[in-house]
Amino acid sequence: MRTSLMTExxxxxxxxxxxxxxxxxxxxRPELTYRQLAAETGxxxxxxxxxxxxxxxxxxxxxxxxxxxxxxxxxxxxxxxxIRDRVQDSRRRGSWRxxxxxxxxxxxxxLAGRDGHLAILDDVRGDGAVLMITGMPGVGKSALATHWAHxxxxxxxxxxxxxxxxxxxxxHHPADPATxxxxxxxxxxxxxxxxxxxVAALAGLTRSTLARRRALLVLDDAHDAEQVRPLLPGAxxxxxxxxxxxxxxxxxxxxxxxAVMLGPLSLQEARDLFFRRLGPRRVAxxxxxxxxxxxxxxxxxxxxxxxxxxxxxxxxxxxxxxAGILHHTGLDALSAADTAADVRAAFQRSYQALDARAxxxxxxxxxxRGPVLDAAAATRIGGFTPAGSRMVLAELxxxxxxxxxxxxxxxxxxxxxxxxxETRHPRGSDRVAHHEQC
Numbered sequence: 469m470r471t472s473l474m475t476e477x478x479x480x481x482x483x484x485x486x487x488x489x490x491x492x493x494x495x496x497r498p499e500l501t502y503r504q505l506a507a508e509t510g511x512x513x514x515x516x517x518x519x520x521x522x523x524x525x526x527x528x529x530x531x532x533x534x535x536x537x538x539x540x541x542x543x544x545x546x547x548x549x550x551i552r553d554r555v556q557d558s559r560r561r562g563s564w565r566x567x568x569x570x571x572x573x574x575x576x577x578x579l580a581g582r583d584g585h586l587a588i589l590d591d592v593r594g595d596g597a598v599l600m601i602t603g604m605p606g607v608g609k610s611a612l613a614t615h616w617a618h619x620x621x622x623x624x625x626x627x628x629x630x631x632x633x634x635x636x637x638x639x640h641h642p643a644d645p646a647t648x649x650x651x652x653x654x655x656x657x658x659x660x661x662x663x664x665x666x667v668a669a670l671a672g673l674t675r676s677t678l679a680r681r682r683a684l685l686v687l688d689d690a691h692d693a694e695q696v697r698p699l700l701p702g703a704x705x706x707x708x709x710x711x712x713x714x715x716x717x718x719x720x721x722x723x724x725x726x727a728v729m730l731g732p733l734s735l736q737e738a739r740d741l742f743f744r745r746l747g748p749r750r751v752a753x754x755x756x757x758x759x760x761x762x763x764x765x766x767x768x769x770x771x772x773x774x775x776x777x778x779x780x781x782x783x784x785x786x787x788x789x790x791a792g793i794l795h796h797t798g799l800d801a802l803s804a805a806d807t808a809a810d811v812r813a814a815f816q817r818s819y820q821a822l823d824a825r826a827x828x829x830x831x832x833x834x835x836x837r838g839p840v841l842d843a844a845a846a847t848r849i850g851g852f853t854p855a856g857s858r859m860v861l862a863e864l865x866x867x868x869x870x871x872x873x874x875x876x877x878x879x880x881x882x883x884x885x886x887x888x889x890e891t892r893h894p895r896g897s898d899r900v901a902h903h904e905q906c
Contacts, residue, residue, distance in 0.1 A: 480551045481522035487538040488520070494539065509533050512647065514654035529660065569627040569655040572617050572686065577773060578744040579615045581737030582608070585728050589616045589709075596702045598723050601711045603730035604868040604881060605636075605814035606770030609711040610688050612730065617686050617709065624707070626681035629655055631699075635691030636713055636867065638820035642691035645698045649674050652685070652699070671698040678703045685709070692866075693718035713818060713868030731871070732767040732881070735759075741769070745776040750787070757787035764794050765802075766882040771811050774802050798886050815887040818867035825852070826863040827891075833880060834889025843876045 492499040502516045509516070509530045531552065535545050585601075592599055601609045614630075621628050631651060634643045649670040653663065658677050664670055682705035690696045690712040700708055700723060710716065710725070719725040733741065742751050742758050751758050765771035778790055778801075794801040802811035822830060829850040833841070836849060846857035861878055864870040869888075870878040880888075 480548065480555070481520055483544070483548060483551075484520055484534075484538070487535075487540055487544065491537075491539045500537065505534065505537065508537055511660075512650045512654055514651040515660065518654060568625070569629055570621075571630045571655065572621065572628050573614055573630055575614065575618055577611075577776075578741075579608075579611060580741035580744055580769075581733045582612055582615075582730075585612060585730065586616055586619075588726075588728055590620070592707065592726065596700075596704055596706060598700060598708045598719060598725035599710065600716050600719060600725050600727045601709065601730065602713070602715050602727060604768075604871060604884070605713055605818055606768050606811055606883075607730045607732065608769035609713075609730055611769070612728075613686055613688065613709050613711050617684060621684070624682050624684040626683045626705075627656065628684040628686070630686045630688065632688050633690045633695060635689045635695065636817045636821055637689065638817050642695055645695055646670055648699055653677060656681075667698050674699070675702050678706055681705060687711070690714065690716065692716070693722075697723065714866045715872075733769060733772070735762065735767065738762040738765075738767045738772055741772050742776055742779075745773075746779055750779075754787040757791040760791040761787070761794055764791070764798075768811070768881060768883060770809075770814060771802050771883060774804065774809055774811060777809065799883065799890070802883075811883060812887060812890075815869070815884060818869050819887070819891065821867050822869075823863060825850075825856070826860045826867075829860050830864060830869060830888050831891045832888075834885055834887075834892055836880070836885070839879065840873065841870065841878045841880060 488499050502513055502520070505511075506513050506516045510533075511519075511530065531549065532545075535548060540548065589599065601613055603609055617628060617630075629652060631648055632643070633648065634640050646665070646667045649667065650663075652674050653670070654660075656677050658673065664673060678701040681703060683701070683703075685699070685701065685706065685708045687696060687699060687708060687710045690710050692714055693716050696710055696716070696719060710719070715727070715729075716725070720727055739751070739758065739762065742762075761775050762772065765775060775790060775794060779785070779787060782790075790801075799812045803813070804810045807813040819827065819830065829846060829852075832849050836845070838845070841861070843854055843857045843861060846852065846861055847854055850857060850860065852860060858876065861870060861872075861876075865872045865878060869884055870880055873879050
């Protein structure tokens with residue numbers, strides 16, 4: 469018998485991974501994915517990933533389903549069950565602890581600007597604080613949250629969690645709070661044997677699990693306050709950072725959440741982004757081209773990052789050539805096969821979340837040339853009543869396609885306006901027809 473159970477959990481994971489590979493070879497097909505295993509066993513993706521990665525305990529229920537899926541022999545089943553039971557017994561005796569979760573994603577490209585926003589985040593301590601980073605699509609909310617979380621991870625020695633809430637990830641639906649609560653509990657090794665199923669009960673168990681911990685939760689891409697509220701730990705030592713296109717005013721009203729709203733970069737911050745990505749020599753050689761790119765990107769961080777990435781990928785291409793392509797092709801120059809680096813796709817995810825009336829007004833806003841839009845203009849453009857116009861404008865603001873600057877006054881970014889003009893084509897008309905049929 470091994471002297472350290474810390475070595476047995478990785479050994480269990482190694483055996484499971486070997487079975488998964490062998491089963492795939494034997495049946496001449498790809499290995500079963502974690503998602504497939506989760507669907508067949510009824511366990512969450514977090515349990516499956518931790519189980520096969522050697523960082524989570526094996527639940528005692530449905531273990532036979534898993535080993536059957538992996539075509540384990542009777543002898544292999546016995547070995548797996550023996551190791552699993554020893555780890556479970558050791559945990560119940562308190563002689564072994566799960567690793568502390570460290571789930572922050574990799575750092576983004578160098579962050580430009582945002583010093584003031586980082587200072588605001590730095591000033592907030594635990595005491596159950598909730599911070600919201602909000603703003604339009606492509607403004608760099610996730611980049612800021614991830615950068616700050618890495619920089620201040622040491623403040624939270626009991627773990628840092630990152631959950632993608634898929635709030636605006638069409639065609640996927642926003643993640644279910646019960647599923648998300650299960651992932652939090654899995655990360656901290658909460659027992660699965662007698663876990664409740666309802667959202668309220670799971671939320672209570674999660675708060676109890678985090679009650680004496682100092683942990684950081686990053687809830688990325690939230691859809692609305694109702695999705696987020698059950699996930700808030702409330703523990704004095706915990707801090708929750710939420711990113712969303714939705715202003716989430718309900719959380720500010722009921723949970724005392726503090727808001728950090730991001731807008732496009734300043735001209736100097738945008739130049740600094742290019743300096744950091746391309747180096748001062750290349751930027752200094754073509755300052756006019758850099759300023760043209762910045763202007764046509766409207767200083768939107770995602771658009772700037774896409775153009776900087778193109779320049780990095782083509783080190784011998786003149787920046788003036790890239791500037792010309794962007795100036796003449798617009799959003800086409802800011803598109804990519806990787807939807808995470810595609811400005812049009814970022815706007816489309818918000819557009820797909822609109823109801824029929826908001827989509828219809830958005831279709832028409834591509835021709836609105838004023839810097840701001842008020843309820844009276846929306847009434848004139850969309851043919852709504854004044855009350856209806858306010859509701860539609862609020863819907864567009866909830867998805868980040870408009871930004872409310874003052875009561876009943878909204879601004880639209882130049883690139884969003886260009887996308888709105890595109891939606892007047894058949895693709896946009898089909899979109900509205902789909903809304904009206906639903």
